[in-house]
Amino acid sequence: MAHVLVADDDTDIRELVAFKLTQDGHEVTAVEDGLQALQALEEKAVDIALLDIRMPGMSGLDVCRQLRAAPRTAALPILLITARSQEGDVEAGFAAGADDYITKPFSPRELSSRVEAVLARAGR
Structure with a gap:
């Protein structure tokens, strides 16, 4: 399966996402902030x-x-992944280059489906 980087400062959300994706067969690297995310990407490529x-x-x-x-x-x-659900927030996310945008709270099944869809579109 895929190697997934998860960056979220909320421990509960980070652990839930990591658990669900690991359960789906993915390898997960979980970090708590943006700087750690960039550092993790320097150390190992992700999908x-x-x-x-x-x-x-x-x-x-x-x-x-x-x-x-x-x-x-x-x-x-x-x-x-964010609690920010206003139209302008979503637009800003896509303008920054995101492939998808999911708002909290979300179901673990929806998260799994969206990850799989984005990976399939990317051919990974």
Whole structure:
């Protein structure tokens, strides 16, 4: 299966997402902020990144923009996970380069389905 990076400062959400994706057969690297996400990507390539938008230090939007700007990660599938559900927030997520956007609260099955769909579209 895929190697998934999960970045979320909420421990409960991070552990839930990691547990569900591991249960689905994926390898998961879980970190608690944007800077750790970038560091994890330097250490090991992943197939998809799931980023919370609101994290201390560096937001998921900033991480997304940085990943899109770097040739090595420009095509990396990115799914934003956030409590921000206003139309402008969703637009900002896609403008930053996200492939999909899921709002909290979400069902673990929906998360799994969206991850699989983004991976399939990316051919991974």
